Amino acid sequence: MTGRLFPVSATELPLVAGGDGVYLHATDGTRYLDGSSGAVAANLGHGDxxxxxxxxxxxxxxxxxxxxxxxxxxxxxxxxxxxxxxxxxxxxxxxxxxxxxxxxxxxxxxxxxxxxxxxxxxxxxxxxxxxxxxxxxxxxxxxxxxxxxxxxxxxxxxxxxxxxxxxxxxxxxxxxxxxxxxxxxxxxxxxxxxxxxxxxxxxxxxxxxxxxxxxxxxxxxxxxxxxxxxxxxxxxxxxxxxxxxxxxxxxxxxxxxxxxxxxxxxxxxxxxxxxxxxxxxxxxxxxxxxxxxxxxxxxxxxxxxxxxxxxGLVAHADEMGRKLEAGLRSLAERHRIVWQCRGLGLLRALELGDVQAGQPWPSKLQLTQRLLAAARDVGLLLYPAVQGARNGAGDGVLVAPPLIISPAELAELIEKLDMALSRVDREHSADRPGR
Ligand SMILES: Cc1ncc(COP(=O)(O)O)c(C=O)c1O
Structure with a gap:
């Protein structure tokens, strides 16, 4: 009998075909910017x-x-x-x-x-x-x-x-x-x-x-x-x-x-x-x-x-980390679903929630999964974070690109994240409590 892998997610994942720098591409030709270095591991990027x-x-x-x-x-x-x-x-x-x-x-x-x-x-x-x-x-x-x-x-x-x-x-x-x-x-x-x-x-x-x-x-x-x-x-x-x-x-x-x-x-x-x-x-x-x-x-x-x-990648990570922080803060100002941004260097996170009430939304809204999917659809890979750590509530993503990322690639990451946040905000605004 032919053996098969245990699935690791509810949806079938694309087959990876290759990688080059901060990008990974799938066999269907889709290119992804690796915005989380996989699980925060691929510090030198791909295909080195x-x-x-x-x-x-x-x-x-x-x-x-x-x-x-x-x-x-x-x-x-x-x-x-x-x-x-x-x-x-x-x-x-x-x-x-x-x-x-x-x-x-x-x-x-x-x-x-x-x-x-x-x-x-x-x-x-x-x-x-x-x-x-x-x-x-x-x-x-x-x-x-x-x-x-x-x-x-x-x-x-x-x-x-x-x-x-x-x-x-x-x-x-x-x-x-x-x-x-x-x-x-x-x-x-x-x-x-x-x-x-x-x-x-x-x-x-x-x-x-x-x-x-x-x-x-x-x-x-x-x-x-x-x-x-x-x-x-x-x-x-x-x-x-x-x-x-x-x-x-x-x-x-x-x-x-x-x-x-x-x-x-x-x-x-x-x-x-x-x-x-x-x-x-x-x-x-x-x-x-x-x-x-x-x-x-x-x-x-x-x-x-x-x-x-x-x-000199450690100093580069420090410099790119400051740019990433500035980019994420500008997204937080424009997207009301971004509640907090945290981190140091190129290890950053966005936590989602109700800015006005100063609290996370109940995690049954599954905003983490929605944001990961929206990001993937615009060619950006992120990593889930927080996920219920606030007494069962709490949503967020890690943004942690490879340390080799260039300023232009960082700008592309922020642009894609902007698009993904807009979609989550737009599609699901009706679900938000108190609105
Ligand atoms: C802080 C920390 N410790 C330990 C581990 C476990 O490492 P591994 O998945 O390589 O076993 C991880 C993995 O994400 C981690 O983030």
């Missing part, structure tokens, strides 16, 4: 022949050599490069194939650290209400986003959460009070996305948020794990988003942008004190997966980072 060449060359040389049999040059070089670009003191890496796996590795490292420090009873991981950390069971246990946990809840741990008052508008005082209420003797680590992704719609915590978190962690010998799977590797206009705060995590998890979508690659980097504690007993870590530190994708990571350096 330099990266394709490195991939082919590494496959010819050696694609796979298991980490328990060999070290490989690409993995060693990639660890060096991660150490060069990561915030101060983060220097020891393990690589994996997905952000979810990388978060699992971070959990294992944190447990190993706690045990080495004589705190074997510290087995809780504190995370935020508005969060997504991945789909494996440990990473999903960290995840606060209810719709991602649905259907798996009985298998997940009920870890404590930080709300800091209104999770969409966190308060430093509430954060302090919540931290003071935790029992540090139970906590191995606090895990946060420095800048939020799809669950919150690019939420940027206020100044001093991470400084406060850092000092609580220091006081109690609890680790801070920064999940930069989405916001790391140049996405926010800095190599890593934590650079916007004056605080360095103990473990930093990365993914997506490190390979720009040219291979399944992610990982975790640790500070020297964490490394020393973890290695104290045996001198090595035994856990990992089949593709941990594998040469093929490590070579891609090296090539992507070198390309980012060569083209």
């Amino acid at each position: 022949l330099r990266i394709a060449e490195v991939l082919a060359e590494q496959a010819r040389t050696v694609a796979f050599a298991h980490r328990t049999h060999f070290r490989s040059r690409p993995a060693v070089e990639l660890a060096e490069l991660v150490g060069e670009h990561a915030p101060g003191g983060l220097c020891r890496s393990i690589f994996s194939s997905s952000g979810s796996e990388a978060n699992e590795l971070a959990l294992r490292l944190a447990l190993a650290y706690s045990a080495a420090r004589g705190h074997a009873g510290r087995v809780d991981f504190v995370s935020r209400t508005l969060s997504y950390h991945g789909s494996t069971l440990g990473a999903l246990s960290l995840t606060g986003q209810a719709r991602r946990r649905a259907g798996v809840e009985p298998l997940l741990h009920g870890f404590p959460r930080l709300h800091a008052g209104d999770p969409f508008d966190p308060s430093i005082e509430e954060l302090r009070a919540e931290l003071a209420g935790l029992d540090p003797q139970r906590v191995a680590a606090v895990v946060t996305e420095p800048v939020g992704g799809a669950s919150s719609g690019a939420l940027v915590p206020p100044p001093r948020y991470y400084e406060v978190l850092r000092s609580w962690c220091d006081e109690h010998d609890v680790l801070w794990i920064a999940d930069e799977v989405m916001c790391g590797f140049g996405r926010t206009g800095r190599w890593f988003a934590t650079e916007y705060w004056n605080a360095v995590p103990d473990l930093l998890v990365f993914g997506k942008g490190i390979s720009g979508g040219y291979g399944p690659l992610a990982g975790v980097v640790a500070t020297e004190p964490v490394t020393e504690a973890v290695l104290a007993e045996r001198g090595y870590v035994s856990f990992g997966h089949t593709y941990t530190n594998t040469p093929l994708t490590a070579a891609v990571g090296v090539a992507v980072i070198r390309e980012m350096e060569r083209r």
